[in-house]
Amino acid sequence: MGIDIYARWKGMTKVDEKKQITGYSVEAGHVGYLRESYHGEPYATRYFVAEAFAAESQDAPIASVVLEERLVGAVYLTLLREAIVYHAGNPGDVVADGDQDGESIMKLVAGLIQEATSLKGKNYSSIVAKVPQALKAQIADRIRRRDLPAFALSYVDFAAFAAEKEAATGEPVIIRASY
Numbered sequence: 001m002g003i004d005i006y007a008r009w010k011g012m013t014k015v016d017e018k019k020q021i022t023g024y025s026v027e028a029g030h031v032g033y034l035r036e037s038y039h040g041e042p043y044a045t046r047y048f049v050a051e052a053f054a055a056e057s058q059d060a061p062i063a064s065v066v067l068e069e070r071l072v073g074a075v076y077l078t079l080l081r082e083a084i085v086y087h088a089g090n091p092g093d094v095v096a097d098g099d100q101d102g103e104s105i106m107k108l109v110a111g112l113i114q115e116a117t118s119l120k121g122k123n124y125s126s127i128v129a130k131v132p133q134a135l136k137a138q139i140a141d142r143i144r145r146r147d148l149p150a151f152a153l154s155y156v157d158f159a160a161f162a163a164e165k166e167a168a169t170g171e172p173v174i175i176r177a178s179y
Helices: 014-019 044-048 050-054 064-085 102-119 125-130 133-145 150-169
Strands: 002-008 033-037 059-062 173-178
Touching: 002 044, 002 150, 033 044, 033 150, 044 050, 044 064, 050 059, 050 173, 059 064, 064 125, 064 133, 064 150, 150 173
Parallel strands: none
Antiparallel strands: 002 033, 002 173, 059 173
């Protein structure tokens, strides 16, 4: 079981829908699909497309500018989740070697990990709000350079995909959360 996020847009075809059937890939943002398994929190999708989770129908239009504004936070949460759930690296590792703020950021990241594990199902905006600007800048740079793991790049690709469809149709994509 997991969380599946689908983009829907005016003029979407059956071929477009079939492209989103990816065997639950965590690397399919480029076709308008995101996936998170239910292995543990924090769930970046719940932050990234919060309106779809809040909507009774689980469908909500979300402007591409909103996704772009949340992108750094969503990428941070994916890295945080990877560190917490899968014990794979540390989200503070995105700080460049030799960064004078690196040690303080690493301490903060440890605190954020502790906070994230205590939130359990609550709004993740509070975690993202505490991430220091230096770390957000490093993540933004990694996004621009596409120097992130594929599961995190899927959010980058999803945001770009939504912006492309919004530009083509003149309407925000509808985000469907299936969980």
